Amino acid sequence: MSTFSTNEFKPGLKVMLDGDPCAILENEFVKPGKGQAFNRVKIRNLKTGRVIERTYKSGESIEGADVIDLELQYLYSDGDIWHFMDPNTYEQYEASEKAMADAAKWLKGEEICVVTLWDGVPLTVAAPNFVELEITETDPGVRGDTATGGTKPATLETGAMVKVPLFVETGERIKIDTRTGEYVARA
Amino acid sequence: MSTDWQPAASFATLNARAKLLQTIREFMLQRDIMEVETPVLGNAGVNDPAIRSLVTRFSHPVDSRPHTLYLQTSPEYAMKRLLAAGSGPVYQIGRVFRDGELGRLHNPEFTLLEWYRPGFDHHALMEELDELMILLGWEVAGRYEYRELFLEHVGIDAVTATLPALQQEAGAAGLHSASPERSVLLDFLFSHRVVPQLGLERPAFVMHYPACQGALARLKPDAPAVAERFELFVNGIEIANGFHELTDAGEQRQRINDEIERRRRNNDNLLPIDERLLAALEAGLPDCAGVAVGVDRLLMCLLQLDSLQQVLAFPVERA
Numbered sequence: 001m002s003t004f005s006t007n008e009f010k011p012g013l014k015v016m017l018d019g020d021p022c023a024i025l026e027n028e029f030v031k032p033g034k035g036q037a038f039n040r041v042k043i044r045n046l047k048t049g050r051v052i053e054r055t056y057k058s059g060e061s062i063e064g065a066d067v068i069d070l071e072l073q074y075l076y077s078d079g080d081i082w083h084f085m086d087p088n089t090y091e092q093y094e095a096s097e098k099a100m101a102d103a104a105k106w107l108k109g110e111e112i113c114v115v116t117l118w119d120g121v122p123l124t125v126a127a128p129n130f131v132e133l134e135i136t137e138t139d140p141g142v143r144g145d146t147a148t149g150g151t152k153p154a155t156l157e158t159g160a161m162v163k164v165p166l167f168v169e170t171g172e173r174i175k176i177d178t179r180t181g182e183y184v185a186r187a
Numbered sequence: 188m189s190t191d192w193q194p195a196a197s198f199a200t201l202n203a204r205a206k207l208l209q210t211i212r213e214f215m216l217q218r219d220i221m222e223v224e225t226p227v228l229g230n231a232g233v234n235d236p237a238i239r240s241l242v243t244r245f246s247h248p249v250d251s252r253p254h255t256l257y258l259q260t261s262p263e264y265a266m267k268r269l270l271a272a273g274s275g276p277v278y279q280i281g282r283v284f285r286d287g288e289l290g291r292l293h294n295p296e297f298t299l300l301e302w303y304r305p306g307f308d309h310h311a312l313m314e315e316l317d318e319l320m321i322l323l324g325w326e327v328a329g330r331y332e333y334r335e336l337f338l339e340h341v342g343i344d345a346v347t348a349t350l351p352a353l354q355q356e357a358g359a360a361g362l363h364s365a366s367p368e369r370s371v372l373l374d375f376l377f378s379h380r381v382v383p384q385l386g387l388e389r390p391a392f393v394m395h396y397p398a399c400q401g402a403l404a405r406l407k408p409d410a411p412a413v414a415e416r417f418e419l420f421v422n423g424i425e426i427a428n429g430f431h432e433l434t435d436a437g438e439q440r441q442r443i444n445d446e447i448e449r450r451r452r453n454n455d456n457l458l459p460i461d462e463r464l465l466a467a468l469e470a471g472l473p474d475c476a477g478v479a480v481g482v483d484r485l486l487m488c489l490l491q492l493d494s495l496q497q498v499l500a501f502p503v504e505r506a
Contacts, residue, residue: 029290033428034402035237035374037287054363055375058287
């Protein structure tokens with residue numbers, strides 16, 4: 001297994017910490033003029049999503065995590081397992097509900113997602129940044145009202161709930177930013 | 188089209204830098220402290236385990252043997268040789284170099300103001316540095332004991348705490364390290380838990396560091412576990428470091444040997460010992476205090492900027 005020294009801790013680098021795969025977010029150099037140099041690192045635990053701070057003596061090494069990001073196509077879900085396929089190799093992967101987390105509610109099939117594999121198993125799944133989905137239920141629209149900025153709840157074809165402007169109607173397709181869960185525009 | 192040929196600092200900042208240097212020179216002139224220049228390239232270097240020298244090679248025109256030269260990490264040794272030779276009070280504004288240091292508060296080359304006062308102890312020199320700070324517009328600095336600050340912000344006694352107690356505290360504060368030494372644990376806890384709280388309302392002097400944090404300071408005669416060292420902090424940033432200087436050549440050699448031993452254990456490279464410094468100390472360094480001030484950081488705090496890169500015309504990425 002590869003190891004990485006503190007001067008290789010770039011944002012995005014995947015390392016093992018307390019037995020869990022983690023991603024480096026920030027790496028700050030801290031050094032008293034007459035003292036030991038340190039690297040103060042912000043790290044996200046990829047299993048729990050928690051962000052923690054750790055400090056290493058500069059020059060120390062930690063073990064890399066066997067984590068890779070793949071672009072996989074979402075096929076279908078049987079309720080407990082979400083099935084993905086690598087469109088290049090046709091190799092299939094199974095993601096758990098935990099790995100899916102928030103991504104599940106934006107997917108209906110065939111989307112290309114970034115799937116992070118740890119030791120070959122999906123660890124996290126990121127939905128495409130933008131998805132287009134149909135509104136299956138929302139209160140009747142207020143015609144012509146595009147200026148007041150009011151919102152109302154809407155249910156989408158995948159079951160996700162989002163806030164939409166008053167003027168959009170059931171049956172319309174809208175564009176959502178999955179990172180914020182916010183309405184962007186009519187599709 | 189790349190724009191990195193342009194300076195990183197604004198001209199207003201560069202103008203403030205020029206004024207700051209002028210103010211410092213006038214301050215020194217009024218006090219009859221002589222400006223000196225000493226070599227940037229040395230035949231010897233420091234073996235301080237926490238400081239890494241940049242190394243270069245000199246091609247001698249009539250001597251084909253390899254000549255390794257070390258870029259100074261501080262003008263301290265050369266200035267002490269001047270003092271031992273009888274220079275009287277001296278100061279220098281010069282460029283120093285440290286390998287491996289880069290970040291918001293670090294650039295591999297930076298400007299140090301360093302001055303020495305024969306006959307001063309660390310209290311008298313703190314007073315003089317405070318006068319300079321006041322001249323630059325700061326309020327009178329607060330004065331704090333290292334041990335009391337450590338107790339207040341970390342909750343344990345830095346001088347009497349056992350190694351396991353320090354290790355536990357450091358681990359809880361996020362230090363991830365196999366079996367660190369006492370000085371590393373103190374550096375970690377002080378830099379992460381104490382320093383960010385220092386000098387927020389007015390500059391803060393911290394004095395009397397534990398002996399293992401003493402570097403070239405003499406030990407306090409009435410409390411030999413404590414070094415006569417001080418530092419100055421502004422906005423949680425270390426600005427200056429000073430000592431009531433060690434003048435005992437035997438003690439100095441012992442500390443250099445300890446540093447070499449620590450480097451050996453860490454498998455660090457060893458630099459030639461500065462025998463000329465030791466010879467100067469043997470000839471007699473006058474009782475004196477000395478301080479080094481980071482001019483770039485001083486300017487950064489003066490202008491309330493948040494990174495060193497903003498006060499350098501061309502930080503290393505643009506050099």
